[in-house]
Structures are given as structure tokens and as C-alpha cells.
Amino acid sequence: MLWGGKPAEIIKSAEAQNVSVFLSEEIVAEITQVLTYPKIKNVYKTLGLHSEDLIEAVLKIAKFVKVTKKLHVVEEHSADDKFIECAQSANADYIISGDKHLKVACYKETQIVSVREFIQIITKK
Numbered sequence: 001m002l003w004g005g006k007p008a009e010i011i012k013s014a015e016a017q018n019v020s021v022f023l024s025e026e027i028v029a030e031i032t033q034v035l036t037y038p039k040i041k042n043v044y045k046t047l048g049l050h051s052e053d054l055i056e057a058v059l060k061i062a063k064f065v066k067v068t069k070k071l072h073v074v075e076e077h078s079a080d081d082k083f084i085e086c087a088q089s090a091n092a093d094y095i096i097s098g099d100k101h102l103k104v105a106c107y108k109e110t111q112i113v114s115v116r117e118f119i120q121i122i123t124k125k
Contacts, residue, residue, distance in 0.1 A: 006115045010096065013122055014061040022090035023062040026082040031058060065090040077101040084110070094118060 013019045034040060035051040044054060067085045074080040080101045087095045087110045095102065095112045102112050113121070 006119055009119050010115065010122075011061065019122060020090075020092075021058075021062040022065045022086055022092055023058070024065050024067045024082060024086040024089070026067070027086055028055070028059075030079075030082070031055065063090070073107055074101050094121070 010019065014021045032051070032055060035044070035054060041051070044051070065086050067082075067089045069085065069088065071081050071085050071088065072078065073084050077099075080099060083095050083097065083102060084107050086092075088108065092110055095107075095110055096115055096118045097103075097112060098114055106112060
């Protein structure tokens with residue numbers, strides 16, 4: 001297991017196919033970029049991992065979605081629109097994020113929740 005804490009519970013649920021994780025090309029590109037940040041890189045290098053290991057692990061549990069419609073929802077940080085676009089293309093019920101820009105609570109039928117909130121939701125089902 002590459003992840004710990006609360007996010008690990010979501011990863012385990014995805015591995016067990018109890019929840020679905022959706023990604024778009026833009027999201028994978030952002031993950032790849034974030035993994036080059038020195039602070040992040042130090043964490044996984046300390047564990048003897050490479051960025052490719054982490055990307056591969058994410059890709060194993062995710063389903064790719066082709067974004068069919070560009071949206072302009074997150075006024076404070078338009079780069080975060082990619083998450084709403086992906087969720088809408090996937091007909092996702094939830095976006096899990098701690099990003100303050102995405103805290104618009106919901107967009108159409110998709111609720112935007114924190115990791116803790118999502119764990120509470122899936123443990124009630």
C-alpha cells in the first residue's frame with residue numbers, strides 16, 4: 001500500500017471495486033506534475049518509490065473518462081475545472097477534494113466532499 005491514513009480507506013474501497021475512481025488525461029497530467037514538486041518527491045523517494053510507481057498504482061484503480069464538455073465553474077482557480085469536467089463526463093456522484101477552490105459544495109448532481117466526509121458516506125452504505 002502506497003497510501004496511508006484516511007485516503008488509504010478510499011483506495012482500498014476502489015481496489016475492492018466498491019467505489020469507482022475516474023480520471024481524465026488532464027488530471028493524470030496534473031498528478032504527474034505534482035509528483036515532481038520537491039516536497040512531494042522527498043516523501044516518496046524516502047520510501048524507495050519512483051513517480052512511475054505512484055502513477056501506475058493510480059492507473060490500476062482508475063477508469064479513464066473522455067471529457068466531452070469544457071466548463072467554467074471554479075472562478076478562483078479555473079485549472080480546477082478539470083475535476084468537475086471529469087466528474088460530469090463520468091456522471092460521478094462525488095468529487096473528493098480538500099482544495100478550497102473546489103468547495104462549491106456541489107455542481108449539478110455531483111457533491112464535492114472531503115476525504116473524511118466521503119468515508120462517512122461509504123461506511124453508511
